[in-house]
Amino acid sequence: MAARQDPMIPLPYRIETVQRETGDTFTLTLVPAAGDQIGPFAAGQFNMLYIFGVGEVPISISGDPSESGKLVHTIRAVGSVTRAMQRLKAGQVIGVRGPFGSSWPLEQAQGNDVVVIAGGIGLAPLRPVLYTLVKYRERFGKVILLYGSRTPEDILFRRELEKWRQRFDMEVSITVDRATGRWRGNVGVVTKLIPRAPFDPYSCIAMVCGPEIMMYYSVLSLKDQGVPTECIYISMERNMKCAIGFCGHCQYGPYFICKEGPVFRYDQVESLLNKREI
Amino acid sequence: MENLEKILAQHPFFKGMPPEHVAYLAGCAANARYNPGDFIFRNGQPANQFFLIRYGTISLEIFVPGKGAVMIETVQEGNVMGWSWLVPPYRWHFDARALELTRAIVMDGECLRKKCAEDPRLGFELMSRIARLIEERLRATQLQLIDIYGKD
Numbered sequence: 001m002a003a004r005q006d007p008m009i010p011l012p013y014r015i016e017t018v019q020r021e022t023g024d025t026f027t028l029t030l031v032p033a034a035g036d037q038i039g040p041f042a043a044g045q046f047n048m049l050y051i052f053g054v055g056e057v058p059i060s061i062s063g064d065p066s067e068s069g070k071l072v073h074t075i076r077a078v079g080s081v082t083r084a085m086q087r088l089k090a091g092q093v094i095g096v097r098g099p100f101g102s103s104w105p106l107e108q109a110q111g112n113d114v115v116v117i118a119g120g121i122g123l124a125p126l127r128p129v130l131y132t133l134v135k136y137r138e139r140f141g142k143v144i145l146l147y148g149s150r151t152p153e154d155i156l157f158r159r160e161l162e163k164w165r166q167r168f169d170m171e172v173s174i175t176v177d178r179a180t181g182r183w184r185g186n187v188g189v190v191t192k193l194i195p196r197a198p199f200d201p202y203s204c205i206a207m208v209c210g211p212e213i214m215m216y217y218s219v220l221s222l223k224d225q226g227v228p229t230e231c232i233y234i235s236m237e238r239n240m241k242c243a244i245g246f247c248g249h250c251q252y253g254p255y256f257i258c259k260e261g262p263v264f265r266y267d268q269v270e271s272l273l274n275k276r277e278i
Numbered sequence: 279m280e281n282l283e284k285i286l287a288q289h290p291f292f293k294g295m296p297p298e299h300v301a302y303l304a305g306c307a308a309n310a311r312y313n314p315g316d317f318i319f320r321n322g323q324p325a326n327q328f329f330l331i332r333y334g335t336i337s338l339e340i341f342v343p344g345k346g347a348v349m350i351e352t353v354q355e356g357n358v359m360g361w362s363w364l365v366p367p368y369r370w371h372f373d374a375r376a377l378e379l380t381r382a383i384v385m386d387g388e389c390l391r392k393k394c395a396e397d398p399r400l401g402f403e404l405m406s407r408i409a410r411l412i413e414e415r416l417r418a419t420q421l422q423l424i425d426i427y428g429k430d
Binding site: 119120121148149150154175177178179180183184185186187188189191192196210211213214217 | 426
């Protein structure tokens with residue numbers, strides 16, 4: 001069925017599965033409920049998910065871009081809409097608009113080392129990147145994933161991380177902010193992993209997603225290693241409402257994050273980051 | 279001693295330090311090996327050592343009654359550990375436990391203090407490097423404290 005054109009009209013999608021990831025995070029797999037479906041997405045883009053009568057929220061797509069038909073969204077229950085989403089069951093129907101926004105620079109990354117740095121739920125918008133890197137592994141140099149989480153219990157996508165970790169052509173390092181005695185991995189902030197990661201700073205693309213403060217310090221550390229700012233990409237998050245650059249809710253300096261973002265080349269937003277007034 | 283000097287010069291902590299300073303400090307160094315589970319030091323014990331990790335992983339832990347050992351940081355190859363030998367009353371404020379087979383260069387704190395007092399240029403060089411580490415650790419602790427991945 002052809003993709004519908006009006007970006008403001010949600011299409012009905014049925015929940016195929018609900019997967020619990022951590023105590024407050026879950027993944028919905030959605031399939032078109034009435035035949036019509038949204039267009040293909042690129043890694044890093046988001047959809048607006050709508051629970052009828054409750055509200056609409058922007059959620060990054062966390063599934064594989066090469067799998068058509070199904071939409072996968074990993075959601076953290078933090079507000080009234082996402083908490084209501086947490087209570088949804090397979091078979092129920094929600095509205096979907098999208099896909100919206102800019103995407104991670106996967107084409108540009110070809111031939112280079114790729115450093116993926118994620119913090120907390122920030123791994124979800126980067127999972128489509130990882131699927132693509134694994135699928136077309138021979139097109140890229142070294143592939144490095146550095147992931148920071150609050151505690152071992154908060155680590156997302158454990159099975160996939162373990163699978164990727166076992167690959168000989170991929171370096172996966174995970175750290176947590178705090179742990180008790182049973183944890184055998186790294187403890188400390190994710191930025192600590194950067195100086196030890198074996199990538200070529202002069203021939204790499206870094207993709208960073210997580211809380212703004214984590215991205216800020218990660219970029220500082222990447223720059224310390226010699227990575228030029230034009231090779232660093234971050235994903236910004238703001239209060240996105242219309243998702244097509246009309247309403248202005250997500251304005252960030254000269255940009256609308258829903259339209260020019262959420263993925264920005266770092267030098268585009270460097271002067272805006274960490275500004276109290278913005 | 280020549281071997282230790284070479285190992286010290288190759289460790290990231292001493293990168294770029296004048297060779298004569300490294301050679302002078304090598305007199306305070308010794309090799310050490312820890313098996314998984316070994317406590318390298320414990321909270322409250324006298325702190326008279328500075329560790330340069332060559333291989334392995336060490337967990338820095340604080341024991342919280344009712345909660346058990348809470349890991350606050352792991353240190354690995356290329357990292358250094360411990361600066362309580364610098365500040366009176368020279369006591370450790372946490373436990374350090376090897377998580378796997380770990381090899382390190384252990385430097386005697388009293389010996390380092392003496393050499394720094396004898397050669398203020400060396401002392402300034404060493405303290406500058408340690409101050410950088412303290413600043414990095416403080417920044418990391420701030421990030422951990424603000425709970426960046428929390429809901430608020």
